Amino acid sequence: MDIRFTKEQEAIREGVKQVCDGFDDKYWSACDTEKRFPFEFHRAMADNGWLGITMPEEYGGANLGVTEAAIMMHEVSSSAGGYSAASALHLNLFGPHAVVVFGTPEQKERMLTPLIQGTDRACFGVTEPDAGLDTTSIKTFATKVPGGYRVTGRKIWTSSGQVANKIILLTRTTLKEDCRKPTDGMTLFYTDLDKSKIEVRRIPKMGRNAVDSNATFIDDYFIPDSDRIGEEGKGFHYILHSLNPERILVGVEAVGLGRGALARAAQYARERKVFGRLIGQNQGIQHPLAENWTYLESAFWMIMRAANLYDNNMPCGAEANAGKFLGGRAAFDACTRAVMTHGGMGYSTEYQVERLFRESILLRIAPITEQLILSFIAEKVLDLPKSY
Known part of the structure; x- marks a missing residue:
């Protein structure tokens, strides 16, 4: 089994990273503090064609799969923008899916094209x-x-x-x-x-x-x-078509957020000296960060498996839900550890990890709770009786 990214997928990652790198900590701190939507970032992603990655080509999209969308959104959330950056975009990827599948040609043209162009939100x-x-x-x-x-x-x-x-x-x-x-x-x-x-x-x-x-x-x-x-009368059945992609994308965004926080923690540990030695030399610092890496990595590949199953029209409900569960937990733990690694400075806004920490708890709550995910897996995978 080949689980490496293709050259085209690596090009997606690099292209998205290039756009995200244009928006630094100062920009995202200002958006967070001022409670201001990142209009400039949204515009840049639209201008570079990323808002239509999963949309039909005839309306200006790229007609790629959830796998490619997951690669894109992982890169977005691992950037300085964290989950705020991802949240500014991800509705474009799964929200209009009912329009793509069940809309009339007139509706698709009228509704999807402005979303892809970034003129509608x-x-x-x-x-x-x-x-x-x-x-x-x-x-x-x-x-x-x-x-x-x-x-x-x-x-x-x-x-x-x-x-x-x-x-x-x-x-x-x-x-x-x-x-x-x-x-x-x-x-x-x-x-x-x-x-x-x-x-x-x-x-x-x-x-x-x-x-x-x-x-x-x-x-x-x-x-x-x-x-x-x-x-x-069929609306509930229509939104079901977007639920597994939503789980996949939120899960991978969580992993990206956690990896961004982990990278900041590791960098700080390589530079910070206490009692005449780098704190990154201490196993009390090393081991928790290494453990965070293992959980983030395992969550990432569960999510990518779910995306691959979805793109190949195979059942993926268990994998999509498990990936969201694992990603949310791993992100929260990594962001918490990033704050702890920074010590007192982790509580300040200077090093950004407090902002990422505040975002990480949401990924354990929304769009579905951990408890409902576990109930789903217990019923659908383990064949246990329905509990609610």
Whole structure:
């Protein structure tokens, strides 16, 4: 089995790195402190063609696989931007997948081309305050009216809603209690995020402050029929097509974040002297960092296996979820160790590791918790009874 990257994949890595290297610690610290979206970085990635890496060529994309997208996003998150840099981009890679698969030719042209060009920015409106990860219990409702739908409801943790002009919105069009199955009766839209009619309220949070998170309030908002993706009532099944790619990309972004933090810790250990010797000579410093490397490396290759399975149309749910689990844990541990290696200076903003540490905890929580991943693997892999 050959698990080396091809020359084309190495070229992707180098090309993405070249763009990312143009945005240093000072830039990302400012974005984090000022809670400002990295518009310049987003623009640079669009101008170099990276926002369409998984999109069809006829709309300006590269039509490459999730494997290549994972290589790209690993390079992004291991750069100075960390998970904020990745979060500014990754919705482009998995969010519109339902449009790619189920959209009409007119919708694909209208919706995908501006995303690839970077002139549109989209957010994801699925999670709700009272539903959480139980997506079948969402209450945002779209009522059919002539020419479209009237939508009322509330979403939460809508990333980049402050800067987005489009929203991928999952609603109910049939009440859950009236459906044969809980997953029936949901409808997916890709539509304008008109902030003169929709309230998007920023949520103060611990980290990843360059990319906003929001509570979104929708009250009798009209969406035209032309913005509905696929059939009415099939929306839940459509978003399932993007879940494994999402797990893969978030997992590999976690690994990149952890590797970036580990590189900073190792560099500091090579330079910092205490009691007349480099702290990197001490096994008490060496061994934890080496252990972090082993966990990050194992997580990376689990994720790349999942990506390869997905690109070859093979089942990958267990591998994608396991990769996200391992990547999140390994990133959090590496970022924590990076702070500890820096000692008191790790608590300062100067060496950046505190920023990466604040971002790392998110990757153990979102977009799916560790507990649900373990429940999935217990049921689907180990054939244990469903626990929830």
